[in-house]
Amino acid sequence: MKNIKDYNIDELKEELKTLGEKSFRAEQIFKWLYVDKVKSFDEMTNLSMDLREKLKQNYDICNFEIIKKLESVDGTKKYLLGLSDGNAIESVLMEYHFGKSVCVSSQIGCKMGCKFCASTGIPFVRNLSSGEIVEQILAIEQDTNSKISNVVFMGIGEPFDNYDNVINAIKILNNPKGLNIGARHISISTSGIVPKIYQFADENIQSTLSISLHSANNKTRSSMMPVNNTYNIEELIQACKYYIEKTNKRISFEYALAKDNNDNLKDADELIKLLKGMLCHVNLIPINKIENGAYTKSSLENIIKFRDYLNNHGIVATIRRELGSDINAACGQLRRQNINSE
Numbered sequence: 001m002k003n004i005k006d007y008n009i010d011e012l013k014e015e016l017k018t019l020g021e022k023s024f025r026a027e028q029i030f031k032w033l034y035v036d037k038v039k040s041f042d043e044m045t046n047l048s049m050d051l052r053e054k055l056k057q058n059y060d061i062c063n064f065e066i067i068k069k070l071e072s073v074d075g076t077k078k079y080l081l082g083l084s085d086g087n088a089i090e091s092v093l094m095e096y097h098f099g100k101s102v103c104v105s106s107q108i109g110c111k112m113g114c115k116f117c118a119s120t121g122i123p124f125v126r127n128l129s130s131g132e133i134v135e136q137i138l139a140i141e142q143d144t145n146s147k148i149s150n151v152v153f154m155g156i157g158e159p160f161d162n163y164d165n166v167i168n169a170i171k172i173l174n175n176p177k178g179l180n181i182g183a184r185h186i187s188i189s190t191s192g193i194v195p196k197i198y199q200f201a202d203e204n205i206q207s208t209l210s211i212s213l214h215s216a217n218n219k220t221r222s223s224m225m226p227v228n229n230t231y232n233i234e235e236l237i238q239a240c241k242y243y244i245e246k247t248n249k250r251i252s253f254e255y256a257l258a259k260d261n262n263d264n265l266k267d268a269d270e271l272i273k274l275l276k277g278m279l280c281h282v283n284l285i286p287i288n289k290i291e292n293g294a295y296t297k298s299s300l301e302n303i304i305k306f307r308d309y310l311n312n313h314g315i316v317a318t319i320r321r322e323l324g325s326d327i328n329a330a331c332g333q334l335r336r337q338n339i340n341s342e
């Protein structure tokens, strides 16, 4: 059956027309789903019994079950959410001074195979639907009885490998009469699927873009991220320049520092050369060692040196604060098996 949360408001209006209903019903349903957060059509009391019956016959309301919740000393919460088909996914809630942010998964598993990421090795199962992306935020809002202000697509999966559903999820999240999370408060992170960067640039969506760069050197980057063999650094940067020109928005480059791999000042020099003059920001992350991982974290001292070197050469760089590392919820640590075996 179709999941009613997969539709943005315009699509829902169309669906209702096919059921012989007026389109304003779509707005009522949106309010029930995303403001009142009801879990059944029976609770939508301003709809006629007849319409509720029709809805029940044609659609499911996907509601995730919280299978497990882990809480970090810093307040970060990691959720294992059960889907209706028996699969499970992870989402993380982080608290910042500006509000609450949810890190969502976009796929069950991932195909990208980045050597340093804990998602590698989980067999790819399927894409998440738009409604399943949205439901992660809804489930966490309900559990914490709070409002989520920001969403980052940095959980399991490659969002640009599930492009259409991710874009539609953003449209659903944006609805001012629904969850009302502005596109500017949503951030997508990609490992660098170049054609989708062009497509995203042409989309009139104000969400921010992060690129997992991790090295300015093709040999090193290919050894960390197989996607670099398909779309190399030159092609990637060309797409990024197009995006910046088209949207006038700053790109955030993510750079996870691994000892003696990509953390020397000569690596910083290559990065400076690559990014010089671009409207961008570099987010430095101490790489998280994963089970059997080949990489070790750079020392904080070295990361600070790397940051200062970039800043002194005209590249704006900051070190990302690590949240939830004690519950394996920090960058790249999401992995279903972990949570199950704890």
Ligand code: SAH
Binding pocket: 112, 116, 117, 118, 153, 154, 155, 156, 157, 158, 159, 189, 190, 191, 211, 212, 254, 256, 285, 286, 287, 288, 289, 290, 331, 332, 333
């Ligand atoms: N597939 C997307 C989004 C998911 S990963 C992407 O690649 O961008 C989210 C971020 O975490 C990416 O920047 C990724 O490179 C980073 N990451 C993955 N594993 C990591 C690790 N072990 N340590 C630090 N960052 C990691």
